[in-house]
Amino acid sequence: MSQRAPSTRKSVGQEPVTSVLPEGDIPFDPKHTWNQDEETLAALGYKPEFKREFNLWTTFCVSFAVLGLLPSFASTLYYGMGYAGTAGMTWGWLVAMIGIQSVAASMAELCSSMPTSGGLYYASAVLAPSGWGPLAAWITGWSNWMGQVTGAPSVNYGTSAMILAAASIVNPAFVPQNYQVYLLTVLLMVIHACMASLPTKTIARVNSFGSSFNIVALIVVLILIPAATDRESKNLPRFTDSKEVWGDIYAGTSFPPGVGILMSFIGVIWTMSGYDSPFHLAEECSNAAIASPRAIFLTSAVGGIFGWFLQLVVAYTVISIPDALSSDLGQPFAAYLVQVLPQRCVLAVLALTIIAGFFMGQGCMIAASRVTFAYARDDCFPFSNIWKRVNKYTQTPVNAVWLNTAVACCMLLLIFGGPLAAGAMFSIGAIAAFVAFTTPIFIRVFFVGNRFRPGPWNLGKLSIPVGVVASAFVILMVPILCLPSVTGSDLTAKTMNWTCVVYGGPMVMVLIWWVVSARKWFKGPKVNVQHMMLGRDVDGADVLMGQEVGGADVNEGNVVVDGKAAEAAKA
Known part of the structure; x- marks a missing residue:
């Protein structure tokens, strides 16, 4: 018939x-x-598995919560201020943002063309030269996963340190111990894992509130610190002279000042690394080919502007950088606040930062679980059939959430190695994310030619120049992020930069796995x-x-x- x-x-x-x-x-x-979203996703090779309950605003909220300017800045102040001082915080931030915004714009263009939760990994597989797609996807996927899985533990580590620092301010006799930091961080991880296992609509509402709180808290802090600073009670001008703020480079490393400025970019890069979240949420977002790239670009742009304002506030009010870095509080941001504010204001700012950090950790957990799900869907992980399951009640990848939680709790054992070892989580997040972000961009710029089909959101004639700037910036920064702060006889196991080991070690094992086995069965995105x-x-x-x-x-x-x-x- x-x-x-x-x-x-x-x-x-x-x-x-x-x-x-x-x-x-x-x-x-x-x-x-x-509908258009389903048709686009099918064209990419996937069937719809999530409810599309995110829109431009809620997607932006998740990514801005992951960005978490206030808690991110507070957690990485040791690097931004400690390596180059106020010069690195002022004009150094602006220089870094040129490269970071170029990466975000190029990523947004890829997202519009390939709006799937596999994101950068899918893009690398599609754009790589013939025969190289699986390897490009393999490297991008594992590097991105390492960056994602370190996000929540590093954020929660910073939040825990601030909570215990606040306790020390209230009770000077209390000195936080490593095991207390570890247990409190694990508790936060478990709470976030439970929250990330909820239905998408509930997650969207929570993150909308969290992002709104992050924005309000940031604005309050930007106003409160300059208004309430008590520098004048210490016979100091209300604000440091601009010539000193913009011109003095603090010798926080054994390297020349220019290298010190570049090393301070780790704080900018880590703080600004959450803008990829809309890419991974694309399968849960309506009008994804336009809303998701807009959210990526806006997150980076808005975050860069407000982040710079926050840097200026601290740079113009800090009294003693060495004292802030070496304080017994164990948290440079808390030590800085004690220098410039009355105690009640210190506790108020810390409370706002801690709450914002809580929501940031939640956003990181959500983004990481979507990446894990996407890669497990393509059988990248051992026991992928477990991690790629979508819970039939919540319609979210609950198993992937708890896998990431278990890995994070193991990673947090670095806390017992001291501040520099724990700090490796921040460096890993920065370098792993940048390698993953830029691999498909680099391929797009130098190998694709006319094979790339732009989506509705694209850079037009600026696509290649912006991609070149993004690629050059990352090629410069990857080795810089691995440099130790000291050299010569001062370089010991306790003072070395463990990033090259903690990131490089697993990546070497991943490449060995590829050569020995994975190249025989891994063929890139496994469309369903x-x-x-x-x-x-x-x-x-x-x-x-x-x-x-x-x-x-x-x-x-x-x-x-x-x-x-x-x-x-x-x-």
Whole structure:
């Protein structure tokens, strides 16, 4: 029996996406009307598995919560101020933001073309030269996962340190111990894991509140510190002279001042590393090809501007950088606040920062779980069949959430190695994220040519120049992020930069795994509508192939466009 198929449908060749599907085919069910998001995702090779309950604002809220300017700045003040002083915090931030905003813009362009939770990993596989896609995806995926999985523990470590520092301010006899920091951080991890296991709609509401709180807290702190500073009671001017703030480079490292400025960028890079979250939430966002890239670009731009204002406030009011870095409080931001504010104001600012840090850790947990799910869906991890399961009650990847929590709790054992060892979590997050962010951008700029199909949000003629700036910035910064703060006889096991070991070690093992085994079975993104490609093994489902058509003969449940497609369907 034969009948006419429904009216015109699109093929993937007419979707504004860059896909892994050769001559891609969109799966077509005559009983279901495809919306634009579902059609785009199908063109990329995936079936919808999440409810699209995020929009531009809620997606921005999650990414801004992950960015967490106030707690991020507080947690990384040791690097931003400690390596280059106020000069690194003022004009150094502006220089770093040129490179960071270039990375964000190039990433947003990729997201618009490939709005899937696999994100950067999917992009690397699609854009790499023939035969190199699986390796590019393998490196990008594992590096991105390492950056994501260190996000929540490093944030919660900073939050725990601030909580205990506040306790020390109230009770000077209390001196925080490493085991107390560890246990409090693990407690925060477990709370966040429970919250990240909730349904998407609930998560969106919580993160909307958290992001709003982050913005309000940041504005309050920006106003409160200059207004309430008591520097004048210590016979100091209300604010430090601009010439000193912008011109003096604090010798916080054994390297020349210029290198010290570059080393201070670790604080900027880590603080600004949350803008990739909308990419990983694209499958839960409506109008993802436009809303998600906008959220990426806005997160970086808004974060960069407000972050710079915060840097200026601290740079113009700090009294003694060495005292802030070496305080018994164990938290430079808390020590800085004690220098410039009355105790009640100190506790108020710390309370705002701690609450903002709590929501930031929650946002990091959500973003990391989506990355883990996306990679497990493509069988990247051992026991991927467990981690890629979507909970049937919450419709969220609960197993992936708890896998990340377990890994993070093990990673937090670095706390017992001292501040420098624990600080490796921040360096790892920065370098791992940057390698993952820029690998597909680098491939796009230097190897793709005309194979890249821009999505509705794109940079136009600026695409290549912006990508070049982004790639050059990361190539410069990767070795800088591995430099120790001291050299010569001062360089010991306790003072070395452990980033090259803690990040490089696992990545070397991942590459060995690739050579020994993974190259034989890992082929990149494992699309879950592949059975509908090229009209083979359709099992009763309908597939639309080839160019746009007005109608087609339907025979035994398969939509056929032309004779060649019919032969493929019978094969």
